[in-house]
Amino acid sequence: MKRIAFLFFSFSCLMAISGMAQTITLRSDNIDEVLQAMTLEEKAQLLVGGASGFQAQGDVVGAQAKQVPGAAGSTIALPRFGIPATVLTDGPAGVRIDAHRKGSEQTYFATGFPVSSCLAATWNLELVEKVGEAVGNETMEYGCDVILGPGMNLHRNPLCGRNFEYYSEDPLLTGKMGAAYIRGVQSQGVGVSAKHFAVSII
Numbered sequence: 001m002k003r004i005a006f007l008f009f010s011f012s013c014l015m016a017i018s019g020m021a022q023t024i025t026l027r028s029d030n031i032d033e034v035l036q037a038m039t040l041e042e043k044a045q046l047l048v049g050g051a052s053g054f055q056a057q058g059d060v061v062g063a064q065a066k067q068v069p070g071a072a073g074s075t076i077a078l079p080r081f082g083i084p085a086t087v088l089t090d091g092p093a094g095v096r097i098d099a100h101r102k103g104s105e106q107t108y109f110a111t112g113f114p115v116s117s118c119l120a121a122t123w124n125l126e127l128v129e130k131v132g133e134a135v136g137n138e139t140m141e142y143g144c145d146v147i148l149g150p151g152m153n154l155h156r157n158p159l160c161g162r163n164f165e166y167y168s169e170d171p172l173l174t175g176k177m178g179a180a181y182i183r184g185v186q187s188q189g190v191g192v193s194a195k196h197f198a199v200s201i202i
């Protein structure tokens with residue numbers, strides 16, 4: 001009888017703990033607690049995103065038709081933690097989404113800004129911050145949460161096919177320009193993803 005009571009008590013405790021885990025809502029002061037409560041699969045879903053096939057069958061990177069047509073993709077929502085899906089859009093040179101949407105006469109054109117190497121040539125941090133503000137505003141207005149930029153790699157080789165997305169071969173100039181762009185974007189309540197870092201080991 002004692003053994004049955006112990007098993008029942010243990011089972012009740014486990015149910016209470018799992019119930020508590022389901023009611024944890026992400027806040028700025030409980031990130032570590034939420035991370036500990038996440039399963040390994042949930043953590044992987046946040047990293048892999050909606051194109052993984054975990055829960056969002058049919059999503060394809062570059063054609064996120066379920067939320068914002070033409071966006072780069074999205075993360076998976078985790079409702080038990082109050083974490084919504086996050087829509088990502090390409091764009092060191094501005095928001096990249098489809099200009100036309102099925103069933104709508106409205107157009108969704110976004111501004112094509114000068115590429116990063118051109119912006120860096122101005123040496124004008126105030127200008128780059130204003131570009132970031134405009135990009136951040138369009139990102140928000142078109143229903144996206146994160147812009148996949150700025151490109152922060154250095155111009156290490158003239159044969160790099162994406163040098164136009166990066167500011168300079170100079171790390172100081174790149175850092176200053178990237179920081180200005182990020183300040184501008186984030187001032188609009190939008191996230192950034194500084195990208196394409198390369199590591200060389202000598």
